[in-house]
Amino acid sequence: MSKLLASLGEAVTASGLKDGMTVSFHHHLRNGDYVLNMVMDAIAKLKIGNLTINASSIFDAHAPLIHHLRSGVVGGLEANYMGSTVGRAVSEGVLNKPVIFRTHGGRPSDIESGKSPIDVAFIAAPSSDSAGNCTGRFGKSACGSLGYAFADAMHAKKVVVVTDNLVDYPLRDYSISEAHVDYVVRVDAIGDPQGIVSGTTRMTRDPVALRIADLATQVISASGFLKDGFSFQTGAGGGSLAVAQNVRNIMREKKIQGSFALGGTTGYLVDMLEAGCFESILDVQCFDLKAVESLRTNPRHVEISASHYASPSAKSCAAEALDVVVLGATQIDCGFNVNVHTDSGGYIIGGSGGHSDVAAGAKLALVIAPLSRARLSIVVEKVLTVTTPGKTVDVLVTQCGIAVNPLRADLRQQLARAGLPLVEIGDLRKMAEETNGIPQKPDLEEKIVGKVLYRDGTVIDGIRQVRRPAGA
Amino acid sequence: MRIVKNSIAGTLESSDIHVEVSPGTGVEIDVQSTVLTQFGDSIKKTVMDVLREMEVGDVRVFANDRGALDCVIRARLETALLRAAGGDGP
Numbered sequence: 227m228s229k230l231l232a233s234l235g236e237a238v239t240a241s242g243l244k245d246g247m248t249v250s251f252h253h254h255l256r257n258g259d260y261v262l263n264m265v266m267d268a269i270a271k272l273k274i275g276n277l278t279i280n281a282s283s284i285f286d287a288h289a290p291l292i293h294h295l296r297s298g299v300v301g302g303l304e305a306n307y308m309g310s311t312v313g314r315a316v317s318e319g320v321l322n323k324p325v326i327f328r329t330h331g332g333r334p335s336d337i338e339s340g341k342s343p344i345d346v347a348f349i350a351a352p353s354s355d356s357a358g359n360c361t362g363r364f365g366k367s368a369c370g371s372l373g374y375a376f377a378d379a380m381h382a383k384k385v386v387v388v389t390d391n392l393v394d395y396p397l398r399d400y401s402i403s404e405a406h407v408d409y410v411v412r413v414d415a416i417g418d419p420q421g422i423v424s425g426t427t428r429m430t431r432d433p434v435a436l437r438i439a440d441l442a443t444q445v446i447s448a449s450g451f452l453k454d455g456f457s458f459q460t461g462a463g464g465g466s467l468a469v470a471q472n473v474r475n476i477m478r479e480k481k482i483q484g485s486f487a488l489g490g491t492t493g494y495l496v497d498m499l500e501a502g503c504f505e506s507i508l509d510v511q512c513f514d515l516k517a518v519e520s521l522r523t524n525p526r527h528v529e530i531s532a533s534h535y536a537s538p539s540a541k542s543c544a545a546e547a548l549d550v551v552v553l554g555a556t557q558i559d560c561g562f563n564v565n566v567h568t569d570s571g572g573y574i575i576g577g578s579g580g581h582s583d584v585a586a587g588a589k590l591a592l593v594i595a596p597l598s599r600a601r602l603s604i605v606v607e608k609v610l611t612v613t614t615p616g617k618t619v620d621v622l623v624t625q626c627g628i629a630v631n632p633l634r635a636d637l638r639q640q641l642a643r644a645g646l647p648l649v650e651i652g653d654l655r656k657m658a659e660e661t662n663g664i665p666q667k668p669d670l671e672e673k674i675v676g677k678v679l680y681r682d683g684t685v686i687d688g689i690r691q692v693r694r695p696a697g698a
Numbered sequence: 699m700r701i702v703k704n705s706i707a708g709t710l711e712s713s714d715i716h717v718e719v720s721p722g723t724g725v726e727i728d729v730q731s732t733v734l735t736q737f738g739d740s741i742k743k744t745v746m747d748v749l750r751e752m753e754v755g756d757v758r759v760f761a762n763d764r765g766a767l768d769c770v771i772r773a774r775l776e777t778a779l780l781r782a783a784g785g786d787g788p
Binding site: 570571599600601602661662663665666668669 | 713732735737738739766768
């Protein structure tokens, strides 16, 4: 029997999807993704309701989802990250049930253990054959790694592959095997290439960010980890890329042969791989075209699943083998707890992604952040939402100095010996407050609109509904 | 100080504030801000303080704030007021 069906509607019907079930999506097409919206529209037309969506991330491109939340097609959301557009609707209480926030490692762990079962998984595939052997490496919507989709494909009761590049059977260089796939649907476009990957990820020129990057590099240098066998993860933000470039220069100058780079991949990490800084890149997600190209052509650039990346219940994962990670923060408090879920008004603007996974796994977890952004203090007394517990964060680097977690007295001594400008985190907080003034507290209701699950599944915090300003 | 013409000061860059001043009857203030929930009251108070200090009684002020520090708000508003005062300012 052919797995190839003519439309998403047919696939939804064939999958046996019914009211109250759970559907899942992955986010490698990022802000260019069409698949979640197309599938939910098809489901709405079939009058199926009260579904739960378990998506590895929700982006602003998924704004049409808000309509399905209001109309009751969707009654529950689970995600590792949520952009500010859907985040605002959720923060203002559009759902009766709290959104379940997991981490990139916690999500596959809960799917595999059966804690968060998926009825139907929809896999957005830039190339697939008619049996569902699929990959993100090529096709007009190429996105590179499909790392977050593996757990969905392997554990959902039914799996639908959605592609805009149907190739002859068998697709040899597959990421997800036909053994897991029930149905394949060809559509005109699974996404907008402009939104899927950026052409180039750009380095910052902001002098404050560059100063922070320089200090962060000095911390990494003085930590003792920057030697042969070094492993490293950094984000795609401008400041993180500046750290990566500095680290690269040191590695080349001192002829340091690193082991691996981990996580979301940018052209900067690819350059480091090609320059011989690392033996390999372990890639769950590509951020730009150069990363996609490298994954397609360089055998030392390897696609890994989200479980392999960071699952706390996997027999082991790469995050636990990591030396150094550079992370960002929307807020960080005097206990080194980090918030990347909510802004200072209490609105949902993000989520952990892999933040708390790699903070826990890495031997040295650095948070880099300016003291404040546009009058909002980043270093605060108490974060509004705990994403990553302070005990897993080792150092905060700001433009006004470096604060070491008191739990890491050894590291503090090392950095002091290297002559780095160390400060107390409480003093950084005071500096920020004196510059910005004391903000009014956000107006929050009692109702919990989001539950933050730590990577081991425990509830680490709740996100409260925001009272809408009068007249808004 | 008497406001006799329209003027502007500042930009819409992050951490700046764009201030428009024009002649009016009594004091009329309209503040928009990216940090309105956190600093709305504080911004309005700063605007009122500056108007009082510069003895401006009849004016319309429209401020579009992008998270400017208090000192920046003062500087931009003072500049706009002096530009609108037509040379007979303090």
